[in-house]
Amino acid sequence: MIGHVFVWGLSAAAIVIGLRPPTVMSAGNSTEKTMIYNKLTPDEERVILHKGTEMPFSGKYYLYNADGTYTCKRCGAPLYRSTDKFDAGCGWPSFDDEIPGAIKRAPDADGVSTEITCAHCGGHLGHVFVGEGFTPKNVRHCVNSISLNFVPAHEMEKTGSPKVVLASHKAPPEKAYFAGGCFWGTEYMLEKTEGVISVRVGYMGGHTANPTYQQVCEGGTGHAETAEVVFDPTKTNYEKLARLFFEIHDPTQKNRQGPDVGEQYRSAVFYVDDTQKQIAAKLIDILKSKGYNVVTELSKAGTFWQAEDYHQDYYDHTGKQPYCHFYQKRF
Numbered sequence: 001m002i003g004h005v006f007v008w009g010l011s012a013a014a015i016v017i018g019l020r021p022p023t024v025m026s027a028g029n030s031t032e033k034t035m036i037y038n039k040l041t042p043d044e045e046r047v048i049l050h051k052g053t054e055m056p057f058s059g060k061y062y063l064y065n066a067d068g069t070y071t072c073k074r075c076g077a078p079l080y081r082s083t084d085k086f087d088a089g090c091g092w093p094s095f096d097d098e099i100p101g102a103i104k105r106a107p108d109a110d111g112v113s114t115e116i117t118c119a120h121c122g123g124h125l126g127h128v129f130v131g132e133g134f135t136p137k138n139v140r141h142c143v144n145s146i147s148l149n150f151v152p153a154h155e156m157e158k159t160g161s162p163k164v165v166l167a168s169h170k171a172p173p174e175k176a177y178f179a180g181g182c183f184w185g186t187e188y189m190l191e192k193t194e195g196v197i198s199v200r201v202g203y204m205g206g207h208t209a210n211p212t213y214q215q216v217c218e219g220g221t222g223h224a225e226t227a228e229v230v231f232d233p234t235k236t237n238y239e240k241l242a243r244l245f246f247e248i249h250d251p252t253q254k255n256r257q258g259p260d261v262g263e264q265y266r267s268a269v270f271y272v273d274d275t276q277k278q279i280a281a282k283l284i285d286i287l288k289s290k291g292y293n294v295v296t297e298l299s300k301a302g303t304f305w306q307a308e309d310y311h312q313d314y315y316d317h318t319g320k321q322p323y324c325h326f327y328q329k330r331f
């Protein structure tokens with residue numbers, strides 16, 4: 001995210017939330033790296049800066065159910081929509097989805113759970129859990145109320161608050177799904193790419209709901225190890241990412257990638273719309289015309305099942321290096 005401008009403005013907020021096209025961009029030039037933060041109280045600092053936890057059932061948004069957007073108390077970035085909020089009975093506000101690119105995940109200091117922070121300012125929010133079965137998305141962002149502000153939908157229509165969002169965002173983030181062998185490597189290579197906001201790893205393309213890594217490894221689920229890429233279309237585009245995908249794995253290997261053998265390691269592009277489909281098909285044709293016997297599957301994206309926490313950012317956490325993914329120019 002370094003290099004983005006973090007001056008929050010009315011029109012940009014509406015973009016991320018998808019309400020209307022931009023009309024005014026915020027002040028500031030494109031090389032500015034300053035972020036504007038709200039002043040925090042000592043209680044807010046304890047949680048947001050020092051990763052504390054508020055008492056359960058004590059926060060003001062735990063049972064709050066108004067229609068609107070939850071924003072970062074520190075920097076004002078939109079984080080969660082009220083439509084993704086549910087009551088997990090745990091005493092903290094719970095969400096089963098996030099605004100794309102708004103949340104960063106990292107292993108917690110306890111070595112067990114996954115901490116979530118505001119992707120824009122790094123402010124501590126809480127923890128995220130998967131596989132608990134509360135909602136069909138099977139994810140629970142457990143967030144401290146004190147880390148959040150709330151902007152009612154009607155107020156946002158009227159005033160343009162929250163006064164936030166990347167000024168550089170002239171369009172909402174988009175998603176792309178690529179499978180190219182072990183997802184640790186695919187994620188590692190794509191995550192370091194200009195314009196990529198975040199990458200998650202998971203499973204797609206099969207028929208088993210809520211698959212575990214164990215099930216996918218054993219075979220028979222039909223799923224491929226897949227990277228979900230959230231990108232800023234003002235800084236990169238689908239074709240650039242798809243080209244890179246074909247150059248960081250070997251698209252001529254069928255049902256394997258390097259030492260990893262099995263259908264879960266197959267090469268696949270899961271497109272979200274016809275535009276992505278056409279771009280990927282064009283790239284496959286170009287590679288074939290250059291003599292590559294491309295076996296990459298081109299299929300419509302289905303449900304993305306997020307993988308277990310320990311697979312996320314695997315190489316960054318372990319300090320290891322990918323063993324079967326490296327850049328090789330093919331175009």
Ligand SMILES: [Zn+2]
Pocket residue numbers: 072073074075076077118119120121122123
């Ligand atoms: Zn923030």
